[in-house]
Every structure is written in structure tokens, then in C-alpha cells.
Amino acid sequence: MFAPSGQVARMSRFANPNRFLRWSDRLVPWLATVTGVLFAVGLYWALVASPPDYQQGESVRIMYVHVPAAWMALFCYTAMAGAAAVGLIWKHPLADLIAKATAPIGAAFTLLALVTGALWGKPMWGTWWVWDARLTSVLVLFFLYLGYIALNSAFDEPGRGARASAILALVGLVNVPIIKFSVDWWYTLHQPASVIRLEGPAIHASMLWPLLLMAAAFTSYYFWVLAVRVRGEIMAHKIRALRLRQAYG
Amino acid sequence: MSVFAGHRLTCIRGQRVVFRDLSFEVNAGGLLLLVGANGSGKTSLLRLMAGLLAPAAGVICWDGDDVRRDAETFRGVMRYVGHLDAVKPALTVAEHLRFWAALQIAPGSPAQPEVTTALEAFGIAHLAELPGRFLSAGQRRRLALARLLLVPARLWLLDEPRTALDTAAVARLDAAIADHRRTGGVVVLSSHAGERPPEATVLNLDDFAAAATEAWGWREAW
Amino acid sequence: MARGVVSATLAVIRRDLRLAFRHGSDSLGAVVFFVLAVVLFPFGVGPGQEVLARIAPGVIWVAALLAAMLSLERLFQTDFEDGSLELLVLSPLPLSLLVVAKVLAHWLTTGVPLLLASPVLAVLLGLPTEGFGLLLAALALGTPSLSLVGAVGAALVLGARRGGVLVSLLVLPLYIPILIFGVAAVDAAITGVAARPPILLLAGFLAAALALAPWAAAAALREAVA
Numbered sequence: 001m002f003a004p005s006g007q008v009a010r011m012s013r014f015a016n017p018n019r020f021l022r023w024s025d026r027l028v029p030w031l032a033t034v035t036g037v038l039f040a041v042g043l044y045w046a047l048v049a050s051p052p053d054y055q056q057g058e059s060v061r062i063m064y065v066h067v068p069a070a071w072m073a074l075f076c077y078t079a080m081a082g083a084a085a086v087g088l089i090w091k092h093p094l095a096d097l098i099a100k101a102t103a104p105i106g107a108a109f110t111l112l113a114l115v116t117g118a119l120w121g122k123p124m125w126g127t128w129w130v131w132d133a134r135l136t137s138v139l140v141l142f143f144l145y146l147g148y149i150a151l152n153s154a155f156d157e158p159g160r161g162a163r164a165s166a167i168l169a170l171v172g173l174v175n176v177p178i179i180k181f182s183v184d185w186w187y188t189l190h191q192p193a194s195v196i197r198l199e200g201p202a203i204h205a206s207m208l209w210p211l212l213l214m215a216a217a218f219t220s221y222y223f224w225v226l227a228v229r230v231r232g233e234i235m236a237h238k239i240r241a242l243r244l245r246q247a248y249g
Numbered sequence: 250m251s252v253f254a255g256h257r258l259t260c261i262r263g264q265r266v267v268f269r270d271l272s273f274e275v276n277a278g279g280l281l282l283l284v285g286a287n288g289s290g291k292t293s294l295l296r297l298m299a300g301l302l303a304p305a306a307g308v309i310c311w312d313g314d315d316v317r318r319d320a321e322t323f324r325g326v327m328r329y330v331g332h333l334d335a336v337k338p339a340l341t342v343a344e345h346l347r348f349w350a351a352l353q354i355a356p357g358s359p360a361q362p363e364v365t366t367a368l369e370a371f372g373i374a375h376l377a378e379l380p381g382r383f384l385s386a387g388q389r390r391r392l393a394l395a396r397l398l399l400v401p402a403r404l405w406l407l408d409e410p411r412t413a414l415d416t417a418a419v420a421r422l423d424a425a426i427a428d429h430r431r432t433g434g435v436v437v438l439s440s441h442a443g444e445r446p447p448e449a450t451v452l453n454l455d456d457f458a459a460a461a462t463e464a465w466g467w468r469e470a471w
Numbered sequence: 472m473a474r475g476v477v478s479a480t481l482a483v484i485r486r487d488l489r490l491a492f493r494h495g496s497d498s499l500g501a502v503v504f505f506v507l508a509v510v511l512f513p514f515g516v517g518p519g520q521e522v523l524a525r526i527a528p529g530v531i532w533v534a535a536l537l538a539a540m541l542s543l544e545r546l547f548q549t550d551f552e553d554g555s556l557e558l559l560v561l562s563p564l565p566l567s568l569l570v571v572a573k574v575l576a577h578w579l580t581t582g583v584p585l586l587l588a589s590p591v592l593a594v595l596l597g598l599p600t601e602g603f604g605l606l607l608a609a610l611a612l613g614t615p616s617l618s619l620v621g622a623v624g625a626a627l628v629l630g631a632r633r634g635g636v637l638v639s640l641l642v643l644p645l646y647i648p649i650l651i652f653g654v655a656a657v658d659a660a661i662t663g664v665a666a667r668p669p670i671l672l673l674a675g676f677l678a679a680a681l682a683l684a685p686w687a688a689a690a691a692l693r694e695a696v697a
Binding site: 300301302303321322324327331332337339340344347348352353354 | 475476478479481482483485486489490493494549553554555557558559560561562563564565696697
Binding site for chain 2: 158
């Protein structure tokens with residue numbers, strides 16, 4: 001008649017934080033090294049070794065930071081929403097922490113994409129900001145990140161913040177394509193004729209390889225910082241547990 | 250066989266294990282009295298029973314079935330009176346009861362709710378047309394309790410129902426509880442005062458306080 | 472059982488409407504804000520008719536968005552504070568249906584007054600008369616979406632610190648498609664372009680919101696009372 005729910009047993013099998021601490025302890029130096037090497041090679045190739053663009057000149061080099069940052073902005077949002085869903089559905093506490101730790105990294109990538117976009121816009125369009133469809137979409141994505149971060153930290157009980165923001169992340173995930181579509185639609189409706197579109201001819205291999213290398217560096221950087229941040233979250237959890245133990249012990 | 254039972258329940262609030270491995274059983278006509286120090290989890294257990302909280306481990310069964318499996322049916326047989334009275338300043342007493350009656354859509358509930366009878370049972374029939382903003386704390390409490398009699402339900406979950414009640418109202422509540430139990434109803438009641446209703450099963454939550462020795466163990470919670 | 476569900480849903484709508492009418496100033500607040508926000512614009516951009524007529528659809532829509540957002544607090548907050556929400560969650564009525572009922576009541580007391588006030592504002596801003604019909608149509612399709620999406624935000628911030636500021640941060644980015652399609656519909660009517668696509672997109676957004684928002688808001692409410 002009584003079937004034990006087994007929730008607690010399930011949790012400990014997959015999400016033991018101590019096991020995560022052990023694994024990540026070994027992983028973090030490797031991730032740091034890989035990130036460092038990828039950035040060193042990628043940045044050299046992108047900023048020095050690759051050719052300047054025949055149209056844009058040296059300013060094309062902003063692309064090697066801007067495009068991977070924009071990719072990572074979307075990647076992090078997807079990762080965050082995915083982790084949030086796992087945390088919400090399977091009550092996986094480590095997933096909650098991964099979602100929470102991903103948000104500021106993703107927001108930073110999004111801000112980087114916006115700032116480099118503006119820097120690129122100055123020589124390209126003669127102005128820091130244009131209401132270009134892509135820039136606008138990324139700006140909205142930035143607000144979605146801010147909303148997630150604010151909601152996550154708005155509750156006194158961390159679990160409540162994790163669940164509320166997980167729902168928000170999923171709502172956002174459904175909405176991101178709709179927002180993207182509406183902004184594209186809005187842009188084609190109002191598109192000023194003078195703006196040069198970014199899609200040039202297909203990208204040349206001498207530029208593609210450093211771009212991919214930079215993307216790999218950004219991805220590796222994400223996982224490195226994620227591991228460090230999740231470790232920090234677990235430590236903070238342990239400290240709270242110790243405090244409670246003192247209070248009730 | 251017991252009508253209402255919980256088996257090896259663990260409740261985690263925030264990071265604290267409020268209680269662990271708590272089991273209880275109540276038979277038809279039975280009363281379960283929850284006692285224990287402040288913070289021992291009386292309210293948490295009642296909210297767990299009502300289905301507002303999910304247990305970290307364990308099951309709660311009504312008539313042998315896990316209540317979480319068919320939550321909507323279970324809500325139809327259960328009435329919960331918490332710390333808050335849910336009284337709207339702008340609605341009259343009768344409007345409150347008519348609204349709550351309309352919300353109870355359990356099959357077999359009477360079409361015409363007995364608003365006046367419910368109000369009379371708690372001695373506030375004369376206030377029926379008064380808006381909620383004019384009620385005293387005790388009168389609001391009586392109104393909240395009158396919900397119990399509105400549409401019959403077999404399980405009553407009462408969180409410190411005597412708060413703010415005068416002696417006359419406490420007597421009316423005790424009479425209502427006794428009537429309910431006579432017809433086979435089940436009552437779970439939390440209380441910090443020392444009273445002991447007749448033939449009550451007492452559950453002392455201090456006996457299950459895991460938190461006293463092991464606040465939020467990593468191994469079991471994660 | 473099915474009839475019980477319908478009558479319970481109607482009971483929730485009736486109760487919320489009754490509460491809104493008895494606290495009349497609360498629902499009037501949104502309309503007053505809407506009118507005031509629009510009336511501020513001529514002071515900001517000057518009284519020139521052509522400029523005002525040009526920006527009228529956007530101004531009216533942005534003000535409607537903000538007015539709808541400000542009224543969201545009423546949706547669940549008081550029920551959360553006085554314990555009614557617990558009892559609503561514990562009633563046998565499915566929670567997503569409860570959300571639909573409350574959103575409908577909210578729309579009737581804020582969306583519809585905004586709708587009724589908008590022609591007056593359109594006149595004040597000198598919106599070309601061709602745009603009037605589509606402004607109303609777009610608002611009629613858009614404001615329920617504002618209430619639905621807003622319900623998710625309102626449910627998520629229950630019990631949060633600084634909930635009022637937070638809800639704007641959560642909800643406004645999600646309102647952007649409604650704003651874009653809503654303004655585009657009116658602009659299309661004025662400039663003589665086909666207004667069908669933006670109207671259909673607004674209707675599509677409403678259908679999607681109707682399918683998903685109650686479910687998300689119900690999940691958020693369950694967390695709020697836990």
C-alpha cells in the first residue's frame with residue numbers, strides 16, 4: 001500500500017554535490033588551461049594573422065569577439081532554460097545551481113555582444129547604435145537575462161527563487177523565437193534604406209577558422225567559469241547548512 | 250483500516266529538515282492532535298496534508314490511495330483552515346460563503362449550500378449582510394470556520410483554530426468537531442494550548458525533529 | 472461535474488468583478504494612468520498635429536502596455552496576502568481554469584476600460600480616422616494577451632521583495648511582440664497597407680498565450696503558496 005516516493009534516493013544518485021566538487025576540482029585546472037590556450041591562439045590568429053576585410057578593413061576584427069559572444073548569448077540562454085527545466089521537473093538541485101550560475105555568464109556574453117556591436121556599428125554605420133533587428137533582439141535577450149537574475153534573487157528562500165525563475169526561463173524560451181520573429185518583422189517594416197546589411201559574401205576560410213577557434217575558446221571559457229561558479233554556489237549552500245546546524249544543534 | 254494516513258514523511262523547508270520519518274494514522278471519526286514546540290512543523294505538516302507542500306519523501310493516503318495521484322478529488326473531500334482567514338473587506342459574510350460553496354464542485358455536494366445553517370453554527374448569522382471590513386478578528390475566524398459546514402467534507406485540517414476565539418465560540422467549534430466525528434468525519438488539529446479533546450490521538454512533532462541534530466544533511470537531502 | 476466546473480469558474484469571475492466594482496478606484500486607476508500618460512506626450516513633443524498623428528498609435532499602445540502592467544498587482548497580490556489564494560488553490564477547480572477566470576475578470580475591469588478610452592485619446596492626438604477601427608480591433612486582440620502574459624509575471628513575483636518593480640522587468644520584454652504587431656496594424660490602416668497580417672499575428676499571439684500562460688501561471692501559483 002505504501003510505496004516510498006523514492007525522491008530522495010533519486011536525488012542522491014544523480015546530483016551528489018560532493019561528487020560534483022570532487023570531479024570539478026580535477027576538471028577546473030584543465031578547463032582553465034584549455035581556455036587559455038584557445039584564447040591565445042585564437043586571438044593571435046584573429047587579431048594579427050588573419051587578413052583584413054577588403055570592404056571593412058581592420059574593423060572586421062571586432063567580429064571575432066562579437067559573433068562568438070552573440071552565439072554564446074543564445075547558447076547560455078538555452079543551457080539555462082534546459083537546466084532550469086531539469087531542476088523544475090526532476091527536482092534536481094544541481095540543475096538549479098547550474099541554471100543560476102549560467103545566468104550571469106550569459107548576461108555578460110550578451111552585454112559583450114551589444115557593446116562590440118555598438119563599437120562595430122560606429123565605423124560601419126557611422127553611429128553607435130542603430131535599431132537593427134539583430135541588435136534589438138539581443139537587447140531584449142539581455143533584459144530577459146536581467147529578469148531571470150532579479151527573480152532568482154528576489155526571495156528569501158533560495159529554493160523558491162530557483163523554481164520561480166525556472167518557470168520564467170521556460171516562458172522566455174517559448175517567447176525568444178516569437179520576439180525574434182516580431183523584431184525581424186518590425187525591422188523589415190521600418191528598414192531605412194541607407195543601412196548596410198551585415199551579410200556580405202560567404203565568409204572566407206582565412207576568417208572562418210579563427211572565428212571557429214574563438215567560438216571554441218568562448219565555449220570552453222563558459223564551462224570553466226560555470227564549474228567555478230557552481231562550486232561557489234555549493235560552498236554557499238554548505239555555509240548556510242552549517243549556520244542552521246549551529247542554530248538548531 | 251485507517252482512512253487517513255501518512256507514511257515516513259520528510260519535510261524540508263528552506264534548507265532545514267523540519268521533521269523526518271513521520272507516520273500517522275487516523276480512523277473514521279478520529280481526531281489527530283498535533284502538538285510540539287514552535288518551529289517543530291505543525292503548520293508544515295498540515296500544509297503537507299492539504300497538498301500545499303510536497304513531501305521530500307513519503308506518501309499521504311486517503312482511503313488507501315496516494316492523495317497526490319488524484320489531487321482534485323482529494324481537494325473535494327478536504328477542508329483546510331489555515332492561519333489566514335481569507336476574508337475580503339468588500340464582500341459581505343454571506344457573499345463569502347456563497348462564493349466558497351460555489352467553488353466546491355465535488356460530486357454529491359448539495360446544490361443549495363446551507364449558508365444560514367453554517368453561520369448559525371458559529372453564532373454569526375446576524376452578521377450575514379455585513380461587509381468583511383467591519384468584522385472583528387474573532388468574527389473573521391468564525392467566518393473562516395463556517396466554511397467547514399458549508400458543503401460537507403470528510404476531512405478537516407485545522408491550524409490552531411482556537412486563535413482569537415472567545416469561550417463561547419470555542420464551545421461551538423468543539424460541538425461542530427464532535428458532530429463531524431459522529432458522522433465519521435476525520436479531524437486533524439494543531440494546537441499549542443494544553444487542551445486534550447476526548448479520544449484524540451496525539452502526535453508530538455518534537456519526536457520527529459531531525460533538525461535538532463542534523464540540519465540539512467547533504468547525504469540525504471542531495 | 473462539468474457543470475460544477477463551469478459554475479465555479481463563473482463564481483470566481485463574479486467575485487473578482489464584484490471586488491473590482493466595490494473598490495472602484497482601483498480599476499479606474501489604470502484608465503486614469505492611461506489617459507494621463509498619453510496626455511503628457513503633446514507636452515513632450517510639442518503640439519504639432521503631424522508629429523502627434525505620426526506617433527499616436529505607438530504612444531497609445533505604449534501607454535496601454537504600461538497601464539496594463541501597473542494593474543497586474545491586483546490580480547493575485549491581495550488574494551495571496553489574505554489567504555484566499557491558498558483556498559483557491561485547494562479548491563477542486565483546476566488551477567489553470569482559475570487563472571483563466573481571474574484573467575478574464577482582470578481584462579474586463581482594465582482591458583475593456585482601456586479599449587473604451589482609446590478613441591478619445593486617438594482624437595486628442597489627431598490620429599487619422601482610417602486608423603480608429605483598427606486601433607480598437609488591435610487593442611481588443613492585444614489587451615487580453617497583455618493580461619494573460621502579465622498573469623504569469625504577477626504569479627511569479629508573489630512573495631518576492633520589490634515585487635512591483637520586478638514584475639515590470641519580467642513582463643515588459645515579453646510584451647514587445649504585442650506592441651510591434653499592435654502598432655503595425657494601426658500604421659498599416661493609416662498608410663493604406665494591408666492590415667490583415669499584423670491583426671492575424673495578434674490573434675495568433677493571443678491563441679498561443681491562451682494555451683500556455685494559464686498553465687505557466689498555475690505552476691507559479693502553486694510555488695507561491697508552498
